[in-house]
Amino acid sequence: MFRAILEKEIRDLLGSTKFVLTFAVSAVLIIGAFAIGATRHNLNLRQYEASVAENLRQLDGLTDWNQMEQNRVFLPPQPLAALVSGVSNDIGRTITVTGRGELTATDSRYGEDPIYAVFRFLDLKFIFHIVFSLFAILLGFDAVCGEKERGTLRLALANAVPRHTFIAGKLVGSVAALAVSLLIAVGAGCLLLPVMGVSLSGGDWIRLVLIVLTGLLYFGAFLTMSVFVSAVTHRSSSSFMAMLVIWIVGVLIVPRVSVLLAGRAIDVPSVDHMSAQKASYREQLWKESRELMANFQPKANTACAATDFGRFMDSLMDVREARTQIYTARLNEERYNRQQEQQKLAFNIARVSPSTSLTLATSALAGTFLTLKEHFVDEASGYQDAYGQFIKEKTGLNPAAGIKVIKIGESNQEPIDPDELPRFGYRPIPLDQSVASAAGDVGILAIFNLLFFAGGFLAFSRYDVR
Amino acid sequence: MKTSHNNRPVLEAVDLTKRYEDGVLALDHVNFAIPAGELFAMLGGNGAGKTTTVNLFLNLLEPTEGEARVNGVAAHLEPLKAKSQMAFVSENVMLYPNFTAIQNLDFFAKLSGHDEYGTRYYRDVLLRVGLAEESHNKRLKGFSKGMRQKCGIAIAILKNAPAILLDEPTAGLDPKAGHDFIQLLDSLRREGKAILMSTHDIFRAREVADTIAIMDCGRIIMQKRAAELQGQDLVQIYMRYMAGRTESSPIAAPVES
């Protein structure tokens, strides 16, 4: 009996004009997203290669490593970042490495093409986000109340069919039929990647499969939610309205509102505020210094008084510097901690909507989560050490020492060998780390599925089929 | 299939009472019994309680008092057991519009527990209910009301249950289709089915019914065997009972059994 209901549900869904139309549109969008991602990746790769070549070109004709002006490293484009951009377009892709000191990433893609900062790139995650949820809603909103309206529910339940069997058949049938059709479209899109010349490593394939599965869980959450809503409403028009409102709130409003709410709940001091604090601290330190200066007593030997005073002033400055540094570090850390707290709160508020978990989990899996920037800077600073070491070996000087000693006439006229320069070997965020940071949100999506699945059962068990 | 003797009813209403949540007393201690091989016709105006009665048998509603029994099984106590012994044809048979007639029959036959039927049997039954061969593989969305009604009765036949419940099955059918429908019911009755039919059609009721009941305001105000009505004008009787309701209070209307 379960099988009959399952088969009926699948056939009824797949045979409807509504399905054919929605699926056609969805498939075009999904495959299109893969094509756009592949094109984008190829373009990024060319740009990256050009930048790397450009950086090496400065070595042409150099006869001494001393003459090297600057060295830059670039974030290599990852194919998955073209499919799930995450923050990859917002963060800088270039880091200038001098040999020591703090590193900052510059040249973000949105910085270069501001138009995209306004409209954002169309990526696969966006398509999952919008298309999967709408597909689920369009094909699930009338699952129960639609059958009531059509009169088939009454006739079906005039038979000795337990209600839980009926709703289980409907739920499993619709989830399976629709998930498989989406998988076919996604599978076609995946095949497009190698065809368009995008090569994925084994790890990348695993990531892609996990991203797709996460997308399907997200789809399942919306489908089971639709079936649940259709089992607590009696007219498909009300069920559709309810789902539309849920979609707008869940997909469009919640993520933005959560940022606002978190911003209100946890105060993160602004950069300007911090500068002001630093300035007033420095002011205070000066005041203390001035008091000490006023009390300065030169030693008996007046001949040395000027030198003594100079030393005294130097020591005061050193103390001020050290204290300022400690103070600044503390302020920065406080700000960072508060920012983390605010972020965590915003994510947790936003997690009432499955759309948040989709965003967080897929970007973690694609390696384009917020941590990407830190990771890139860490990688670059690893390289900076190697680079600094290399320059010191070659020139005998600390890199970026400020003073360059160029020994005229003595210099070696042989051109340098550019291959000697250490290469920047970027290692993407490791797979296990990505999976670990995505696991929580994948779990939340699974819970949404279970919750609405159970909700559908419960609601249907007391549904008035008349 | 049918185990009941003539003295043991297949369908039975015992003090069947239903008060809706909003306080409307839709059925007030209704009693009747339908043995195998008999057709019980329930006449009555709009809102008399006919659909409520059928819904109570199908356990789509819980009775406030009393029981609707099928072969002795109370519908609200053992709904699945009761439902396995009843086939149902609604006023406006609605099937899956994207399925063909055969596919609809196949689904509902399987729901009723019959996995053994094949396409040939479905065709035979469709022909029996008068649906022309060329429509068998057409999608239901193009069917007229009469064609859908035929599919509905075909589904009821496929279930092969001892009891059949019909709620105004001939409403909206053309005279020929209505006549054919009644002929079909007649043949089913002769096969030994106990049939409960609600209808507004006094003529058709008279044509096939073994027992005729008139229902008003949730009560059976008249119940007579067809033989008792021999030679009498049923329309006039009906009008007289209805007039009695409007002249006096509905409760005061004569109750016979």
Ligand SMILES: Nc1ncnc2c1ncn2[C@@H]1O[C@H](COP(=O)(O)OP(=O)(O)OP(=O)(O)O)[C@@H](O)[C@H]1O
């Ligand atoms: N869900 C409900 N809630 C409250 N009252 C209801 C409900 N359904 C029916 N009723 C009331 O119960 C009474 C009997 O209704 P029922 O549908 O059984 O009549 P009927 O004989 O089938 O009428 P018709 O010939 O119009 O189909 C009516 O007064 C109706 O208003």
Ligand SMILES: [Mg+2]
């Ligand atoms: Mg009715």
